[in-house]
Amino acid sequence: MTDMIDTNALAECLTAIGLPDWPGVLQPLLESRMSAKGHGDYERWREIVMALPGAASDQQELRELLFGLLPWRKGPLDIGGVEIDAEWRSDRKWARLAEAILPLTDRKVLDVGCGNGYYALQMRKAGASVVIGIDPTLVYVMQFLAVNTFARDPFTFVLPLRLEETPNARNSFDTTFSMGVLYHQRSPIDHLKHLKTTLRSGGQLVLETIFVPGEESYACTPEDRYARMRNVWLLPTIAELTTWMRRTGYQDIEIIDKSITTTDEQRSTEWMPFESLREALDPDDPSRTVEGWPAPRRVVITAISP
Numbered sequence: 620m621t622d623m624i625d626t627n628a629l630a631e632c633l634t635a636i637g638l639p640d641w642p643g644v645l646q647p648l649l650e651s652r653m654s655a656k657g658h659g660d661y662e663r664w665r666e667i668v669m670a671l672p673g674a675a676s677d678q679q680e681l682r683e684l685l686f687g688l689l690p691w692r693k694g695p696l697d698i699g700g701v702e703i704d705a706e707w708r709s710d711r712k713w714a715r716l717a718e719a720i721l722p723l724t725d726r727k728v729l730d731v732g733c734g735n736g737y738y739a740l741q742m743r744k745a746g747a748s749v750v751i752g753i754d755p756t757l758v759y760v761m762q763f764l765a766v767n768t769f770a771r772d773p774f775t776f777v778l779p780l781r782l783e784e785t786p787n788a789r790n791s792f793d794t795t796f797s798m799g800v801l802y803h804q805r806s807p808i809d810h811l812k813h814l815k816t817t818l819r820s821g822g823q824l825v826l827e828t829i830f831v832p833g834e835e836s837y838a839c840t841p842e843d844r845y846a847r848m849r850n851v852w853l854l855p856t857i858a859e860l861t862t863w864m865r866r867t868g869y870q871d872i873e874i875i876d877k878s879i880t881t882t883d884e885q886r887s888t889e890w891m892p893f894e895s896l897r898e899a900l901d902p903d904d905p906s907r908t909v910e911g912w913p914a915p916r917r918v919v920i921t922a923i924s925p
Contacts, residue, residue, distance in 0.1 A: 795822065880915040
């Protein structure tokens with residue numbers, strides 16, 4: 620067991636999924652990441668999470684502790700009665716896709732780029748038997764541990780890892796989610812290929828990413844930043860994105876949602892007090908980013924692994 624993650628319980632879940640080699644490979648990575656070596660704020664975050672049970676009866680103390688885990692980007696969340704109004708109204712995105720994907724009942728799920736586990740917990744509520752979430756940002760892992768101090772879900776895990784750091788999944792998952800990840804990949808096709816190795820035959824990929832408008836098949840690479848984000852590499856049209864997915868071998872590709880991200884759905888709050896979408900848009904023309912690109916549009920696509 621690491622300091623904060625019950626690796627014995629994790630090992631049992633991974634073995635039940637059919638990945639008995641994962642615990643041994645991941646153990647040293649988890650021990651390294653879940654430590655002061657992994658992040659200079661780790662010990663402070665750890666003390667916050669450890670103090671939460673003792674503060675359960677004092678809403679003000681609980682609130683102050685949770686403020687120590689800023690910024691909260693995915694929500695809204697209720698932690699021990701404290702309402703967290705996160706940057707993203709993630710409940711809206713979940714509502715747009717939850718009824719359109721294959722039912723999650725009894726499915727083994729991988730959630731890539733899961734953040735603080737907001738969607739992972741929704742997946743469990745929708746019936747998933749186990750959800751393995753991975754995200755390299757350690758404060759999000761600590762936020763999940765804070766949430767799960769009260770949710771007490773023994774079959775949802777959020778691990779401080781990137782997809783490429785995990786061993787071969789040998790097509791063990793029934794559903795794999797990759798939401799808000801593809802445009803951060805230098806090689807999106809490699810990411811799609813890697814996701815495919817996680818899915819059993821007939822398993823479903825749920826992919827959400829930013830796209831640019833246009834009927835033709837092409838992708839754009841921002842020279843520097845997109846919506847003030849540095850690590851955005853390729854922004855495809857939907858036609859190009861579906862071409863990538865077909866070329867990667869996915870079948871039954873379906874577009875289940877298209878939306879323009881609004882400043883009502885993504886915004887600064889007291890729980891995420893830094894710049895958000897509003898500051899990323901041209902104040903004179905909010906249909907474009909401050910760099911002159913089309914404002915963020917997001918698409919959710921599902922596909923089946925053959």
